[in-house]
Amino acid sequence: MFRTAELGRKVSKEQFQELAPPLRSELLEIQQKLRQMGFPAIVVFAGVDGAGKGESVNLISEWMDPRWIVTRAYGPPSDEERERPEYWRYWRDLPQRGTTGLFLSSWYSRPVLESVYGDPPPGALDRMLDRICVFEKELADDGALVMKFWMHLSKKAQKQRFEQLEKDPHEKWRVTKKDWENWRNYDNFILAAEHTIMRTSHAHALWTIVEGQDERYRSLTVLTALKDAMKRHIAHREAQRPAPKPKPKANGGAPADEGPPSVSLPPLPSLLGSLNNDASLDKKDYQENLQQLRARLNKLYRKAKDKGVSTVLVFEGWDAAGKGGAIRRLTTAMDARGYIVMPVAAPTDEERRYHYLWRFWRHMTRAGRVIIFDRSWYGRVLVERVEGFAQPAEWRRAYAEINDFERQLVEHGTVLAKFWLHITKDEQLARFQAREATPYKRWKLTDEDWRNREKWDQYESAVNDMVQQTSTHIAPWTLVEANCKRYARIKVFETVCNSLEAALKNR
Amino acid sequence: MFRTAELGRKVSKEQFQELAPPLRSELLEIQQKLRQMGFPAIVVFAGVDGAGKGESVNLISEWMDPRWIVTRAYGPPSDEERERPEYWRYWRDLPQRGTTGLFLSSWYSRPVLESVYGDPPPGALDRMLDRICVFEKELADDGALVMKFWMHLSKKAQKQRFEQLEKDPHEKWRVTKKDWENWRNYDNFILAAEHTIMRTSHAHALWTIVEGQDERYRSLTVLTALKDAMKRHIAHREAQRPAPKPKPKANGGAPADEGPPSVSLPPLPSLLGSLNNDASLDKKDYQENLQQLRARLNKLYRKAKDKGVSTVLVFEGWDAAGKGGAIRRLTTAMDARGYIVMPVAAPTDEERRYHYLWRFWRHMTRAGRVIIFDRSWYGRVLVERVEGFAQPAEWRRAYAEINDFERQLVEHGTVLAKFWLHITKDEQLARFQAREATPYKRWKLTDEDWRNREKWDQYESAVNDMVQQTSTHIAPWTLVEANCKRYARIKVFETVCNSLEAALKNR
Known part of the structure; x- marks a missing residue:
């Protein structure tokens, strides 16, 4: 499942500088369109430490209009949260229709971590994953775009990443003892991740697995996938709705979907x-x-x-x-x-x-x-x-x-x-x-x-x-x-x- | 959940004789329509022994055209079946598009019986119900009408039913030792049934709970519900499909859905x-x-x-x-x-x-x-x-x-x-x-x-x-x-x- 994200794919600086500006304008345009649509976009980031989850969220917030984006990250539950059912905090934090919510360390943390470090009683893990499926299904049934990114690094690449950060005195703090502990448990972690991804993969909430090693490649991949998913969902919803009265067109009848061509990733080594x-x-x-x-x-x-x-x-x-x-x-x-x-x-x-x-x-x-x-x-x-x-x-x-x-x-x-x-x-x-x-x-x-x-x-x-x-x-x-x-x-x-x-x- | 099916509702012989013939013609008409549609109807009967599961299946086969109906009932798996994954026998037995499959003692038997008589390890029951959900979802996604009847009797009514059968020398054989054993486990059985129904109730595969005590009431209820569900599903599928070219009408433009009024149940005591x-x-x-x-x-x-x-x-x-x-x-x-x-x-x-x-x-x-x-x-x-x-x-x-x-x-x-x-x-x-x-x-x-x-x-x-x-x-x-x-x-x-x-x- 993760082999497609261990190919060492890279994007050159030149390629990036060429592709980024049009992609960014397209994303902004789609975001404006999303605001008029009656659905929220729920984007989940999960994956391997060091594979660029946080960086991707930051980049999205930077490139798009942050007024219509909410970012949520979760640690251990607060007192307030412990006093309510587990999913209260996620419900509370959902983005409004027309806006985008970016979720870090979200409802996927617990099942993955507990199956690596905890010793969940038989069936407990599947019940957690069930809960996720029901939750995401309800959101999707309500019209939401639910998108999930799994940011991936191979065991070797993760080690390199940590070592590289540790060499830099300004970045050293980023690598914690816990990170190395996770790394030693890499194989168990990946097994739990695969089970989680398989059980929670539905047409209405698909996982996209992204190779996280090269920052430029990873950024373009995430943003292109996000753009494509939003476009597709908007088109799908528009097709479902009774068509609004067509607005008179100044240019005399050009097809509605005309505009600058959509940005896509350059051909890269595939699996x-x-x-x-x-x-x-x-x-x-x-x-x-x-x-x-x-x-x-x-x-x-x-x-x-x-x-x-x-x-x-x-x-x-x-x-x-x-x-x-x-x-x-x-x-x-x-x-x-x-x-x-x-x-x-x-x-x-x-x-x-x-x-x-x-x-x-x-x-x-x-x-x-x-x-x-x-x-x-x-x-x-x-x-x-x-x-x-x-x-x-x-x-x-x-x-x-x-x-x-x-x-x-x-x-x-x-x-x-x-x-x-x-x-x-x-x-x-x-x-x-x-x-x-x-x-x-x-x-x-x-x-x-x-x-x-x-x-x-x-x-x-x-x-x-x-x-x-x-x-x-x-x-x-x-x-x-x-x-x-x-x-x-x-x-x-x-x-x-x-x-x-x-x-x-x-x- | 079952209280609505313990009200002692009855239909008189006169009411039945009045309602049955038009209902039967309507069902036959719908069955003809179903044949031209690209989906199968999958109808599951589960419930309390003696509540009329078998009788309902027989009645449907009698009233409708049996050429387009398949009836399936399951006992313990055969050698052939044991050598394959559990659901092989259900896949094998699915009705073709345009036809109706009636399923008795189907995929619901095992979870209910094992949770009453077995001692399933933690999580095992939910995994069985999961399997059901995935199965029915796949069928529904493929366009099938999935309908499930829970035939119900109160504990008292079940006892009466058994005693009544035992009094009749011709019917006596119908009541087995196992039936009485089940009756003694009635409360556990109902608890397991409720859990099963709740976990497997989805908009695409809803349960209908039917009071099974009075034969005429039960028959009309099942057949009316079946008819309504088929009509609704046909209408829904027709709305989704691109409209075929309208056929010229002999009577000059009467709306397509005209015809004799649809049969519905007489007002009966509700909950x-x-x-x-x-x-x-x-x-x-x-x-x-x-x-x-x-x-x-x-x-x-x-x-x-x-x-x-x-x-x-x-x-x-x-x-x-x-x-x-x-x-x-x-x-x-x-x-x-x-x-x-x-x-x-x-x-x-x-x-x-x-x-x-x-x-x-x-x-x-x-x-x-x-x-x-x-x-x-x-x-x-x-x-x-x-x-x-x-x-x-x-x-x-x-x-x-x-x-x-x-x-x-x-x-x-x-x-x-x-x-x-x-x-x-x-x-x-x-x-x-x-x-x-x-x-x-x-x-x-x-x-x-x-x-x-x-x-x-x-x-x-x-x-x-x-x-x-x-x-x-x-x-x-x-x-x-x-x-x-x-x-x-x-x-x-x-x-x-x-x-x-x-x-x-x-x-």
Whole structure:
């Protein structure tokens, strides 16, 4: 879940100076518009110490008109607060309609800290998260924009950040003993954070995970995301309201949404962009590895069958990335009666008559079997999103639905592994051309493949969001560098073996 | 919560024979319409054994076209089912879009039965209910109509029902040992049911509580509610969809929704109608009682103050029912520095800028204080509903919001008592006329009072729904027969004393 925020992304001073002024004017303009709308914006900052929560809040207050912004930060409850139900202080501090509230150390502090340092009785943590869900749902139902930023640093980056502050005599005070204590608990903290984020992620209150290491990158990311969310929410609310009488236009009928183009972030290394596409394996190593892995998987496969442990493998990836080939290699290690390969294309007529998850539920296999999905439920947030088959509200809420679906599988004891097979755009072109040139492969290449290729950037950003929102501790994504097919197949093989081995050990 | 389903309501054979045929045609018509709509209807039946769950399902299947209905009932999971996640069987069994699924002993069985007979570890029950909420939310988000009936019998009525069945040699087999065991656990069962209903009540999946004692009443109630919900959902979905091209009409432009008038239930004794309006108290008894109660309340009030226990009293009732008088009597037993009377009228300009609950949260008092609301947050589901100030979606979801709000108060340790002061329509008229005739009381009577009076029936049905949905084990409504002011004041006084006493004892 946090890997997308550990890429070391940076924005240069020049880029920043170029992008900041128009972004700032756009934000001010949107803020004016928000004032006339009947909803408040509630923006929550949580995350790792040192990742720039406070700085982001300060920057927003600096860039936007502070008269219509309230900032709230919370420490231990006061006497006044302790005498009332816990959420009294949050209700009291809500921003008015038309204004923005920035919340630091808010309702998310307690569940995260208590699960790291406290020893909450069973169920207590989930009850706290429940309370949050109900609270945010009520706000959203009332029309509020609810936005949540998780500011992130890797363990290493956090350590660097603290050390750097400690070197500066003026900044030294910022790093406390408690900060270092938190750092030593980093892994537990991240585990608690992931659980918290997953349980509180809803279409009406999505989390945005921001890499906090580079100040300029972090600032632009937060402010662009804030701007986009506000714009989207205003547009959504306007669409819902009965249209007011149109005002006569001086310029004679230009579309209402005209104006200077909206600012967006420059292309930055994405999660996929950060992969090492040169990873490769020579033929000899490949053959040796494959032979060993096949024996290993077969043993594990039979053991899982005996113990009644089911396995679900999910393959997603670019067209021509080699999903089919990787799957075919895997299945050579299994008994044909014990696995199914399920190719997922557009839903059938019958399937369309149900919830989109229904067609995956129906195929869940019995104990001890293996089911391999060649494309999967992730189509909802990939092709359906990019092609517009699913409405934004639909694919946005699908992240939570999918996480919940996978949680049910894993809690039932199913082994789940998810693969994204990644090739570069150039490599894809080469493979398409090779298919065209080879008569017996030509059927594999369709017009749709070429059309999808044109939307590469949209797919790439959908994939990044998908990994961010659905790569969880219990169901992580494995990103497979697949420019070299041999390398990719071995990585898939190894990952499947390791997952099975770990699951069987825990039985 | 279940009091509205213990009134002994009956429908005569003649009434039934008159109402059934048109209701049946209307249902069939709606079912045809549903088939063309892109959503399924999911209807859950749960409740007390013997209250007519199975019979209702049979009747629906008999009256409607069974080709577009699937009925599902669940026992202990099969081998097939145990090998998959728990909800696999429910996903598998979902009805297609355009059809209706009737679910018996469904996903609600396990949480209720385990909390009565099992000993679930802390938090386990809430996790089960969570799972239900997520499941139903996903279905509703996908467009499904989710409707849930709780079929109810009082403990006494259930016993009678079993005994009656046992007397009949042909029906005897219906009553099992397990049924009697359940009956002996009735109180625990009802407590678990209430918790379950409260936690799973959402605007998109509301519970309807049905009195199951009289077969004809129960049948008409279920089928009318089903019909109304389907109609509402169809209308709602049609409003959301882009309008299809209008078909040319043969009859030249009659409105689309014309047709035979919709069937509705005959007026039946409601919860309010079941009160004994003759309850009264003579002056002497009143004076004696009042003096004793005042001393008792004062003592309790001071004890609560010392212990830091806060009290919230809510007064709702018909215009001129005597809320103010009852409150003034109460406050004579308290120290003016320790209580606040909060009259609630239309929200102020400032309050309108927030969520409707904000203005009540802000007034929550500190430890040891008493706050008395003369009208309250229940305005949302009373005046705002009847006058149309709140949209149906808004007041429908308010029940869950209010229950949650009150749960936070009570879990914090606040004593909460809620009163509905009830007078008959005649008594109200008499009081209005008396106010008109008395110069110093004339100001109390406004045009609005007369307007509200005209909507008596609408208010009455809003009050019945309010009590059904928000009278909970932790925050029950006290219905006060208030035709006799003396009787009402004493009943209020006693209830407040008892609540305080119980709370202080538990400390």
